[in-house]
Amino acid sequence: MPTVKRSTDRGRRRTLTPYFFLAPAAVTLLVVFAYPLVQLLLQSITSPGILGQSEHGLQNFRSVLGDPLLHRAMANNARLFLAVPVMTAFAVLLAALLHERVAGWRFYRSIVFVPYVLAIPVVGIVFSYILQLHGLLNQFLGMLHLSGLAKDWLGDSSLAIWSIWLVIVWQQLGFGVVLFLARLSSLDPALIEAAMVDRADWWRRFRHIVVPHLAPVIEFFVTLSLINMLSWVFNYVYVMTNGGPVNSTYVTELVIYQDAFRNGLPNLAAAVSVLLLVFATVLLSVQAVVRRRIERMEA
Amino acid sequence: MKAAIGNASRQVPLLLTALVVLVPLYFMVVNSLKTNDAFIASPMALPKHLSFRAYTEAVQGRSIGQLFLNSAVISVISVALATTFGALAAFALAKLRFRGREAFFRVMLPLMVIPPIALLVPQFKLMSAAGLVNHRVSVIVIYTGLMLPFTIYLLRNFFVSFPDELLDAAALDGCSTFTALRHVVLPVSQPALLTAAIVNFVFAWNELLIALVFLQSEGSRTLVVGLTVFRSRFSLDVPELMAGLTIATAPVLLIYLFGQRYLVRGLLAGSTK
Numbered sequence: 001m002p003t004v005k006r007s008t009d010r011g012r013r014r015t016l017t018p019y020f021f022l023a024p025a026a027v028t029l030l031v032v033f034a035y036p037l038v039q040l041l042l043q044s045i046t047s048p049g050i051l052g053q054s055e056h057g058l059q060n061f062r063s064v065l066g067d068p069l070l071h072r073a074m075a076n077n078a079r080l081f082l083a084v085p086v087m088t089a090f091a092v093l094l095a096a097l098l099h100e101r102v103a104g105w106r107f108y109r110s111i112v113f114v115p116y117v118l119a120i121p122v123v124g125i126v127f128s129y130i131l132q133l134h135g136l137l138n139q140f141l142g143m144l145h146l147s148g149l150a151k152d153w154l155g156d157s158s159l160a161i162w163s164i165w166l167v168i169v170w171q172q173l174g175f176g177v178v179l180f181l182a183r184l185s186s187l188d189p190a191l192i193e194a195a196m197v198d199r200a201d202w203w204r205r206f207r208h209i210v211v212p213h214l215a216p217v218i219e220f221f222v223t224l225s226l227i228n229m230l231s232w233v234f235n236y237v238y239v240m241t242n243g244g245p246v247n248s249t250y251v252t253e254l255v256i257y258q259d260a261f262r263n264g265l266p267n268l269a270a271a272v273s274v275l276l277l278v279f280a281t282v283l284l285s286v287q288a289v290v291r292r293r294i295e296r297m298e299a
Numbered sequence: 300m301k302a303a304i305g306n307a308s309r310q311v312p313l314l315l316t317a318l319v320v321l322v323p324l325y326f327m328v329v330n331s332l333k334t335n336d337a338f339i340a341s342p343m344a345l346p347k348h349l350s351f352r353a354y355t356e357a358v359q360g361r362s363i364g365q366l367f368l369n370s371a372v373i374s375v376i377s378v379a380l381a382t383t384f385g386a387l388a389a390f391a392l393a394k395l396r397f398r399g400r401e402a403f404f405r406v407m408l409p410l411m412v413i414p415p416i417a418l419l420v421p422q423f424k425l426m427s428a429a430g431l432v433n434h435r436v437s438v439i440v441i442y443t444g445l446m447l448p449f450t451i452y453l454l455r456n457f458f459v460s461f462p463d464e465l466l467d468a469a470a471l472d473g474c475s476t477f478t479a480l481r482h483v484v485l486p487v488s489q490p491a492l493l494t495a496a497i498v499n500f501v502f503a504w505n506e507l508l509i510a511l512v513f514l515q516s517e518g519s520r521t522l523v524v525g526l527t528v529f530r531s532r533f534s535l536d537v538p539e540l541m542a543g544l545t546i547a548t549a550p551v552l553l554i555y556l557f558g559q560r561y562l563v564r565g566l567l568a569g570s571t572k
Contacts, residue, residue, distance in 0.1 A: 017476050021391035022403070024384040025447050032444025033410055036421035043421065094316060102309045111317045113563065114324070117555050119505035121527045122544045126323045129342075129537065136326060136342055170319070179567055231414030235507045239527055253416045260420045261512060273417040280412060 043270035060271035073250040076161050080229035084222055087169050091176025096210050099184040113174040124239030127167045157248035160241050168236055176221050183217045215294055223287040231276055252276055331541035338538050353542035363543055366525040373435050374503035377442035378496050385450030390480050393458035410448040433516045441509050446499040453568050457491035497558050498565035501551055522547045
């Protein structure tokens with residue numbers, strides 16, 4: 001949509017006033033975002049050469065892209081991506097149920113959102129007690145006479161990333177539910193009533209009325225969740241497994257953190273950071289394409 | 300009969316979800332009120348008699364008080380700065396005319412999705428050059444910066460709908476632009492300001508990564524970092540750790556309880572644009 005020049009803009013003399021208003025925020029953003037971003041790009045193409053001279057080039061990218069640990073980390077981020085469709089489907093279903101104003105829906109809505117406001121480290125620590133070998137989950141399975149299913153959920157290298165996966169779903173599901181429920185409040189009740197008159201059953205109403213109405217926010221939620229799984233899962237991993245057992249739960253962010261603050265390889269960390277930014281940008285561009293398509297469908 | 304089945308098929312999934320959500324919280328709070336022996340005997344049972352020992356020990360022995368204070372100072376100051384800077388910038392973007400206005404506003408959305416870890420190394424270098432590592436100032440500056448894109452976005456969209464006629468009238472009365480913002484616009488913008496402040500406070504209070512990297516001395520740590528780092532020291536006394544976690548969670552839960560409307564509205568903001 002072209003921006004329309006609004007005649008109501010303050011039509012005062014051109015002064016420096018707006019820039020004074022903008023200055024504190026602009027300076028802070030320069031310090032926190034702009035300058036670090038430039039430095040990051042420079043550092044990612046700089047590598048310490050022999051004789052203390054630094055070299056420029058794509059050396060850092062070559063070495064990080066050949067690093068098996070980064071491959072494993074990216075594979076884990078990809079595994080976490082799989083949580084997004086599951087979480088979205090669950091959230092849409094729960095929102096559809098709550099939208100029917102079942103008894104206690106306000107209570108359920110409040111409860112389901114609680115995990116989302118908790119600190120990730122708090123969640124992570126509590127769950128590491130629940131998921132450990134002699135933890136609550138295995139005791140519960142024992143009570144159900146299912147001890148055979150008991151596992152070392154965070155200590156088994158083939159399971160740990162999936163346990164983290166579940167904890168993330170536990171914490172972020174509620175955001176989807178509340179988001180979708182808010183969108184459903186703008187759904188015309190007459191549509192549902194008409195469908196009921198036509199004897200459309202619950203699933204058909206769900207598929208043909210509820211889901212299409214939610215399409216734009218589903219798209220938003222999916223994009224946001226994918227970005228989260230790519231670049232905001234450090235806290236979960238750091239608190240629950242710190243990459244272990246035997247490096248099985250490394251994610252891209254942890255590679256950056258370890259390279260930068262543990263292994264003393266800030267140039268490599270910078271290269272991985274640039275890759276992370278590129279991936280995030282790609283996700284956003286894909287979303288822009290999908291959005292345009294949805295808008296065309298709606299038009 | 301059919302209605303009863305329909306009702307049950309709705310209640311069962313919701314009840315199960317609520318249960319799965321609540322069990323970990325129950326585990327945390329209930330065990331913080333037990334003795335260590337009672338915890339080992341049965342982690343799921345209600346305590347036979349309430350014990351606040353874990354709390355007194357966490358506060359006295361583990362300097363949770365100092366950590367709590369650090370978190371409070373950092374969160375409150377960065378929220379105050381972000382709200383002030385954000386309101387000034389948002390007002391300019393909504394109501395004043397200048398070159399680069401659209402461009403500035405358009406940058407805010409992509410800034411919100413930049414992964415914080417990506418810029419951490421250069422930010423760290425900058426802060427250590429300024430001698431601010433291990434000072435709360437470093438974290439306050441970074442938090443303020445991270446809060447600004449969201450704050451500006453939210454407030455600008457709120458200010459845009461403020462009637463221009465009122466601003467024109469204020470200008471005719473001789474109000475400066477700043478006075479108009481302070482005494483005409485801000486008083487009626489409280490819901491938006493509160494929304495931004497609450498969302499930002501929860502972010503700052505819960506944040507781990509930046510506080511972990513910038514505050515490495517024990518005296519400057521935040522509560523969330525302190526609990527994460529000291530976790531292994533608590534491993535023989537789980538109730539004490541759970542007490543610490545409950546203390547760390549209480550402010551956020553209270554905010555959710557009393558400001559649910561603002562918090563949820565704020566977190567959903569931007570989802571429809």
